[in-house]
Amino acid sequence: MSGPNLNYGTKANESTGRHAADLLSEYEDTYGATPEAAFWAHAYDAATLLLEAIEAASQTEGESLIIDLAGVREYLDGVSGYGGIIGSISCDAFGDCGVRRIAVVEHLDSGDPAATRSNTVYEYNP
Structure with a gap:
Protein backbone atom coordinates (compact mmCIF):
# COMPACT_ATOMS: atom_id res chain seq x y z
CA MET A 1 0.00 0.00 0.00
CA SER A 2 1.12 3.57 -0.43
CA GLY A 3 0.60 6.62 1.72
CA PRO A 4 2.32 9.71 3.00
CA ASN A 5 6.02 9.66 3.65
CA LEU A 6 6.19 9.62 7.46
CA ASN A 7 9.90 10.43 7.69
CA TYR A 8 9.54 14.07 8.68
CA GLY A 9 13.09 14.50 9.93
CA THR A 10 13.83 17.90 11.41
CA LYS A 11 11.50 19.95 9.20
CA ALA A 12 9.47 22.50 11.13
CA ASN A 13 6.26 24.32 10.32
CA GLU A 14 7.50 27.79 9.38
CA SER A 15 4.56 29.54 11.04
CA THR A 16 4.66 27.79 14.40
CA GLY A 17 8.26 26.56 14.49
CA ARG A 18 6.99 23.18 15.72
CA HIS A 19 8.67 19.93 14.65
CA ALA A 20 6.94 16.58 14.15
CA ALA A 21 8.84 15.01 17.04
CA ASP A 22 7.69 17.75 19.44
CA LEU A 23 4.07 17.48 18.33
CA LEU A 24 4.09 13.68 18.56
CA SER A 25 5.60 13.80 22.04
CA GLU A 26 2.98 16.30 23.19
CA TYR A 27 0.20 14.18 21.65
CA GLU A 28 1.48 11.02 23.34
CA ASP A 29 1.75 12.80 26.70
CA THR A 30 -1.84 14.01 26.37
CA TYR A 31 -3.54 10.93 24.89
CA GLY A 32 -1.20 8.06 25.79
CA ALA A 33 -0.77 6.92 22.18
CA THR A 34 0.42 8.11 18.78
CA PRO A 35 -2.09 9.50 16.27
CA GLU A 36 -3.94 6.72 14.43
CA ALA A 37 -4.26 8.70 11.19
CA ALA A 38 -1.21 8.74 8.94
CA PHE A 39 -2.06 12.21 7.64
CA TRP A 40 -1.91 14.06 11.00
CA ALA A 41 1.07 16.20 9.92
CA HIS A 42 -0.70 17.12 6.67
CA ALA A 43 -3.71 18.23 8.72
CA TYR A 44 -1.48 20.31 11.01
CA ASP A 45 0.19 22.10 8.08
CA ALA A 46 -3.16 22.57 6.29
CA ALA A 47 -4.82 24.03 9.38
CA THR A 48 -1.91 26.41 9.89
CA LEU A 49 -2.10 27.59 6.27
CA LEU A 50 -5.87 28.03 6.45
CA LEU A 51 -5.66 30.04 9.68
CA GLU A 52 -2.99 32.28 8.13
CA ALA A 53 -5.16 32.79 5.04
CA ILE A 54 -8.16 33.70 7.20
CA GLU A 55 -6.07 36.14 9.22
CA ALA A 56 -4.73 37.77 6.04
CA ALA A 57 -8.20 38.05 4.48
CA SER A 58 -10.19 39.23 7.48
CA GLN A 59 -11.00 42.48 9.15
CA THR A 60 -13.10 43.60 12.05
CA GLU A 61 -16.02 45.99 11.86
CA GLY A 62 -17.07 46.88 15.35
CA GLU A 63 -17.44 43.56 17.12
CA SER A 64 -17.90 41.60 13.87
CA LEU A 65 -15.22 39.59 12.13
CA ILE A 66 -15.54 39.80 8.34
CA ILE A 67 -13.73 37.09 6.38
CA ASP A 68 -13.28 37.72 2.66
CA LEU A 69 -13.57 34.23 1.13
CA ALA A 70 -12.09 35.39 -2.18
CA GLY A 71 -9.18 36.78 -0.17
CA VAL A 72 -8.67 33.41 1.51
CA ARG A 73 -8.54 31.74 -1.90
CA GLU A 74 -6.18 34.42 -3.23
CA TYR A 75 -3.85 33.91 -0.27
CA LEU A 76 -3.78 30.14 -0.76
CA ASP A 77 -3.27 30.54 -4.53
CA GLY A 78 -0.07 32.42 -3.71
CA VAL A 79 1.42 29.73 -1.46
CA SER A 80 4.71 28.52 -2.91
CA GLY A 81 7.55 26.88 -1.04
CA TYR A 82 5.88 27.12 2.37
CA GLY A 83 7.95 25.21 4.92
CA GLY A 84 5.72 22.63 6.53
CA ILE A 85 6.35 19.58 8.67
CA ILE A 86 5.64 17.49 5.58
CA GLY A 87 8.09 19.48 3.43
CA SER A 88 7.89 22.36 0.99
CA ILE A 89 4.22 23.07 0.24
CA SER A 90 2.95 24.82 -2.88
CA CYS A 91 -0.60 25.30 -4.15
CA ASP A 92 -1.51 24.82 -7.81
CA ALA A 93 -4.05 26.58 -10.03
CA PHE A 94 -6.74 24.11 -8.94
CA GLY A 95 -6.33 24.91 -5.24
CA ASP A 96 -4.51 21.69 -4.44
CA CYS A 97 -1.75 22.23 -1.89
CA GLY A 98 0.82 19.69 -0.85
CA VAL A 99 4.08 17.96 -1.52
CA ARG A 100 4.85 15.25 -4.02
CA ARG A 101 6.16 12.69 -1.53
CA ILE A 102 4.77 9.21 -1.03
CA ALA A 103 5.96 6.01 0.59
CA VAL A 104 5.15 2.42 -0.33
CA THR A 116 2.87 0.93 8.54
CA ARG A 117 5.30 3.41 10.06
CA SER A 118 8.27 1.05 9.97
CA ASN A 119 8.01 -1.12 6.84
CA THR A 120 8.83 1.37 4.08
CA VAL A 121 9.99 -0.42 0.94
CA TYR A 122 10.07 2.55 -1.47
CA GLU A 123 9.95 6.34 -1.22
CA TYR A 124 9.12 8.79 -4.00
CA ASN A 125 10.57 12.14 -3.07
CA PRO A 126 11.28 14.32 -6.15
Whole structure:
Protein backbone atom coordinates (compact mmCIF):
# COMPACT_ATOMS: atom_id res chain seq x y z
CA MET A 1 0.00 0.00 0.00
CA SER A 2 1.12 3.57 -0.43
CA GLY A 3 0.60 6.62 1.72
CA PRO A 4 2.32 9.71 3.00
CA ASN A 5 6.02 9.66 3.65
CA LEU A 6 6.19 9.62 7.46
CA ASN A 7 9.90 10.43 7.69
CA TYR A 8 9.54 14.07 8.68
CA GLY A 9 13.09 14.50 9.93
CA THR A 10 13.83 17.90 11.41
CA LYS A 11 11.50 19.95 9.20
CA ALA A 12 9.47 22.50 11.13
CA ASN A 13 6.26 24.32 10.32
CA GLU A 14 7.50 27.79 9.38
CA SER A 15 4.56 29.54 11.04
CA THR A 16 4.66 27.79 14.40
CA GLY A 17 8.26 26.56 14.49
CA ARG A 18 6.99 23.18 15.72
CA HIS A 19 8.67 19.93 14.65
CA ALA A 20 6.94 16.58 14.15
CA ALA A 21 8.84 15.01 17.04
CA ASP A 22 7.69 17.75 19.44
CA LEU A 23 4.07 17.48 18.33
CA LEU A 24 4.09 13.68 18.56
CA SER A 25 5.60 13.80 22.04
CA GLU A 26 2.98 16.30 23.19
CA TYR A 27 0.20 14.18 21.65
CA GLU A 28 1.48 11.02 23.34
CA ASP A 29 1.75 12.80 26.70
CA THR A 30 -1.84 14.01 26.37
CA TYR A 31 -3.54 10.93 24.89
CA GLY A 32 -1.20 8.06 25.79
CA ALA A 33 -0.77 6.92 22.18
CA THR A 34 0.42 8.11 18.78
CA PRO A 35 -2.09 9.50 16.27
CA GLU A 36 -3.94 6.72 14.43
CA ALA A 37 -4.26 8.70 11.19
CA ALA A 38 -1.21 8.74 8.94
CA PHE A 39 -2.06 12.21 7.64
CA TRP A 40 -1.91 14.06 11.00
CA ALA A 41 1.07 16.20 9.92
CA HIS A 42 -0.70 17.12 6.67
CA ALA A 43 -3.71 18.23 8.72
CA TYR A 44 -1.48 20.31 11.01
CA ASP A 45 0.19 22.10 8.08
CA ALA A 46 -3.16 22.57 6.29
CA ALA A 47 -4.82 24.03 9.38
CA THR A 48 -1.91 26.41 9.89
CA LEU A 49 -2.10 27.59 6.27
CA LEU A 50 -5.87 28.03 6.45
CA LEU A 51 -5.66 30.04 9.68
CA GLU A 52 -2.99 32.28 8.13
CA ALA A 53 -5.16 32.79 5.04
CA ILE A 54 -8.16 33.70 7.20
CA GLU A 55 -6.07 36.14 9.22
CA ALA A 56 -4.73 37.77 6.04
CA ALA A 57 -8.20 38.05 4.48
CA SER A 58 -10.19 39.23 7.48
CA GLN A 59 -11.00 42.48 9.15
CA THR A 60 -13.10 43.60 12.05
CA GLU A 61 -16.02 45.99 11.86
CA GLY A 62 -17.07 46.88 15.35
CA GLU A 63 -17.44 43.56 17.12
CA SER A 64 -17.90 41.60 13.87
CA LEU A 65 -15.22 39.59 12.13
CA ILE A 66 -15.54 39.80 8.34
CA ILE A 67 -13.73 37.09 6.38
CA ASP A 68 -13.28 37.72 2.66
CA LEU A 69 -13.57 34.23 1.13
CA ALA A 70 -12.09 35.39 -2.18
CA GLY A 71 -9.18 36.78 -0.17
CA VAL A 72 -8.67 33.41 1.51
CA ARG A 73 -8.54 31.74 -1.90
CA GLU A 74 -6.18 34.42 -3.23
CA TYR A 75 -3.85 33.91 -0.27
CA LEU A 76 -3.78 30.14 -0.76
CA ASP A 77 -3.27 30.54 -4.53
CA GLY A 78 -0.07 32.42 -3.71
CA VAL A 79 1.42 29.73 -1.46
CA SER A 80 4.71 28.52 -2.91
CA GLY A 81 7.55 26.88 -1.04
CA TYR A 82 5.88 27.12 2.37
CA GLY A 83 7.95 25.21 4.92
CA GLY A 84 5.72 22.63 6.53
CA ILE A 85 6.35 19.58 8.67
CA ILE A 86 5.64 17.49 5.58
CA GLY A 87 8.09 19.48 3.43
CA SER A 88 7.89 22.36 0.99
CA ILE A 89 4.22 23.07 0.24
CA SER A 90 2.95 24.82 -2.88
CA CYS A 91 -0.60 25.30 -4.15
CA ASP A 92 -1.51 24.82 -7.81
CA ALA A 93 -4.05 26.58 -10.03
CA PHE A 94 -6.74 24.11 -8.94
CA GLY A 95 -6.33 24.91 -5.24
CA ASP A 96 -4.51 21.69 -4.44
CA CYS A 97 -1.75 22.23 -1.89
CA GLY A 98 0.82 19.69 -0.85
CA VAL A 99 4.08 17.96 -1.52
CA ARG A 100 4.85 15.25 -4.02
CA ARG A 101 6.16 12.69 -1.53
CA ILE A 102 4.77 9.21 -1.03
CA ALA A 103 5.96 6.01 0.59
CA VAL A 104 5.15 2.42 -0.33
CA VAL A 105 5.02 0.14 2.69
CA GLU A 106 4.66 -3.60 3.18
CA HIS A 107 1.82 -4.15 5.59
CA LEU A 108 0.81 -7.72 6.34
CA ASP A 109 -1.13 -7.35 9.61
CA SER A 110 -4.26 -5.19 9.40
CA GLY A 111 -4.59 -5.45 13.18
CA ASP A 112 -1.35 -3.51 13.68
CA PRO A 113 -1.69 -0.02 12.14
CA ALA A 114 1.57 1.13 13.76
CA ALA A 115 3.48 -1.32 11.54
CA THR A 116 2.87 0.93 8.54
CA ARG A 117 5.30 3.41 10.06
CA SER A 118 8.27 1.05 9.97
CA ASN A 119 8.01 -1.12 6.84
CA THR A 120 8.83 1.37 4.08
CA VAL A 121 9.99 -0.42 0.94
CA TYR A 122 10.07 2.55 -1.47
CA GLU A 123 9.95 6.34 -1.22
CA TYR A 124 9.12 8.79 -4.00
CA ASN A 125 10.57 12.14 -3.07
CA PRO A 126 11.28 14.32 -6.15
